[in-house]
Amino acid sequence: MSRPESTVTVNGSGKDINLLKHTWKAQWVTHPSASTLDYSVFLFRHVFTLKEKISEFIIFVSADNRYRLFVNGERVCYGPSIGDTAHQRYETLNIADKLNVGKNVIAAEVVNFGEYRSVSQVTYQTAFILQADRNLNLDINTGSADWKVIKNHAFSPVKITSEMMNAYYAAGPRDHVDDSKYPWGWNQLQFNDNHWLNPKSTTTEFAVGRGFLYGGAWHLVPRTIPFMEEKIERFPEIIRVSGIEKNDGFLNGKATIIPKNSKVKILIDQKYHTTGYPELTYSHGKNSELKITYAEALIKDVNPDKKVSDGNLNLVDLKGNRNEFEGKSIFGYYDIICPNGGKHRFYKPLSRRTYRFIELEITTKEEALILEDYHGVYTGYPFEEKAKVRTGDPSLTKIWDAAWRTLRNSADEMYYDSYYENLQYIGDTKIASLISIYVSGDDRLMRKAIQQFDDSRTSEGLTQSRYPSNIIQIIPPFSLIWVDMIYDYFMYRNNPEFLRQFIPGIKSIIDWFATRVDETGMLTNLKWWNFTDWTIDFPSGIPQGADDGYSANIALQFAKTLDHAQAVFRYFNLEHEVNSYQKLSKRIKKSVLERCFDTKKGLIAETPDKKEFSQHTNILGILTDTFKQDVQSDIMKKVLEDETLFQATIYFKFYLFRALQKVGLGDLYFDLLGSWKGMIDDGMTTYGETDINPRSECHAWSSSPNFDFLHTVAGIYPGEHSFKSVVIEPNLGQLTKLDVEFPHPQGMIIVRYSRNDNKINAEISTPEDLKGEFKWQGKSIPLVGGKQNIAL
Structure with missing residues (x-):
């Protein structure tokens, strides 16, 4: 198909x-x-x-x-x-x-x-x-x-609640199908x-x-x-059966008979995380019931007196290695089918399902049920993996492949955060959209997302945090990130008429924040949910001071967005706004340093009382040049080494790596992949919402290695807006060889690196009309379109 x-x-x-x-x-x-x-x-x-x-x-x-x-x-x-x-x-x-x-x-x-x-x-x-x-x-x-x-009348809803899923659930009902009414x-x-x-x-x-x-x-x-890509995915293995002898014929289009008056469970392992619309064909089995349960991971069996759905168990702690099945059971949402005894019946869910494991729980009555065929139909946005990264290290290949599967399984008609919610959040989408254009070159879903977030703006001027949505949720920092997304598009694509329509939205967001900068030069009286990262040290993901005022973190997020808005507005000759945003950005940065910088620790504290410190705020201090450039490398080393700082989770590590690259420490990137390696060691085939025991096993914001292998390690990024020129500045770490293909809007960029100690050879092929610069250890060589060899 x-x-x-x-x-x-x-x-x-x-x-x-x-x-x-x-x-x-x-x-x-x-x-x-x-x-x-x-x-x-x-x-x-x-x-x-x-x-x-x-x-x-x-x-x-x-x-x-x-x-x-x-x-x-x-x-x-x-x-x-x-x-x-x-x-x-x-x-x-x-x-x-x-x-x-x-x-x-x-x-x-x-x-x-x-x-x-x-x-x-x-x-x-x-x-x-x-x-x-x-x-x-x-x-x-x-x-x-x-x-x-x-x-x-054959269809009725199986209502799935947050209590049943033991986590916030917002993805709609599953199906109950009565074949006798179809x-x-x-x-x-x-x-x-x-x-x-x-x-x-x-x-x-x-x-x-x-x-x-x-x-x-x-x-x-x-x-x-x-339209979405659709392809048949055959289930490779049944890993557990009860009630009958194991027979996987129906997984390959050959009939499997479930005897009459039987109770049968068949647990299937797809071997990897996937999403789509599984299709089941079956015959007979009048008055039987077939329950189909879907799960990203199996859960360790617990005390039967404690139900996994009673809200008293932390299910994420019960997953263990995803490849280990003994002593584990399935727990997830489910569909129910009630056959009427007819021949060659067919079931395809009304909405998409996400899973690695599927269990068929079958109860037959007076007639045997024949399972004729069952297979998945992968369904997702038709991204093509045009980028290639060859390191010669199988472990890095696994990281790349799992990241790409994470992105693919999180993109359909919009970018999704997780199967629990199926919502397009700005914070997730910024990262996912950059990965999309870096690996596939396709920016259509990114454009749609930017437009939809603009459509979501409320009378206050802020975007909603997620959209489309029938429940309004506002995360003010995500409105800032939406402006950052527009800046990303400005840097990577030449489409001024598309960008021009968002000028009013950018202004309205900046005005909302600007009116909350008081005489101190810092933000105060913030409303809504000022989520920044799920680190356990930020209550509900909110940095200290964000709600009652004087959060250095939120102030620097605003300063970063002001700097990005300046670049876009300067392009459109909006000099009044450029000058205003420039003055405000400088004022905020100056205030943050004066009020929150702790001379003893040498870092910016979360608030003026200087009691708490995070990686996040000091990363933002680097990205905004609040710290002078000559000290940024030392600050970054403190951020990495000081374990007393609130630590960035897998989501905010995207920004950690931006700071790492900015200060010239990109060679350390491969040393900081513990979160991703740990998930692979746990048998995961996609990356989760958080570093340890994630609720969601597939979360787009954690697929950032697809971006960093190209942007940080291979060092390919725009030299100016619209990607009119390219900078290639590799950070190979311990790699001695690296081959990369990258889809630039004008054509493919192909780079082959070989390295010996501090010497590098680079074979570079770029589109004919693309100019740029190659950088290596303080040296710079102009790039012209076509092929050239560089030895430094």
């Missing part, structure tokens, strides 16, 4: 750009009598006749909440690309190659998760829309008389839909592009990202 690229207009605008300027002919439709707000699965059908074969049959489609679209029984896409009702994405498809001369059927499964929806789901009501291109002389638009609809074959042409109903138009029946007239419930905008 592969993504339907051949049938999709990837840019989403399609051929009919007027869709964005005029009222659509199609109408938003829904079920005529069922609730449009509660949990429901609705099925839509339209049969039509095509008189002759044509090469283009363009349609535009969207839904609230989610849909799967079928043409003549074949699924062609799912969507919409996640957003909010003020930016309701629609997909553009050319379905000509799916159609036949004569009768055809277009069918859609539309899901409203209702009150159980994930926090990332922004909704108005159940609705579906499909419009044909205006050049087609065929009325297949929703709102026409020939569309049919029914409610699929209208099997509903999306096939031959299906009899005589008893189906005619849809009704919604209360805001017309559809419009965003910004046209006075709008409606949904403001339509085109999809801006490609």
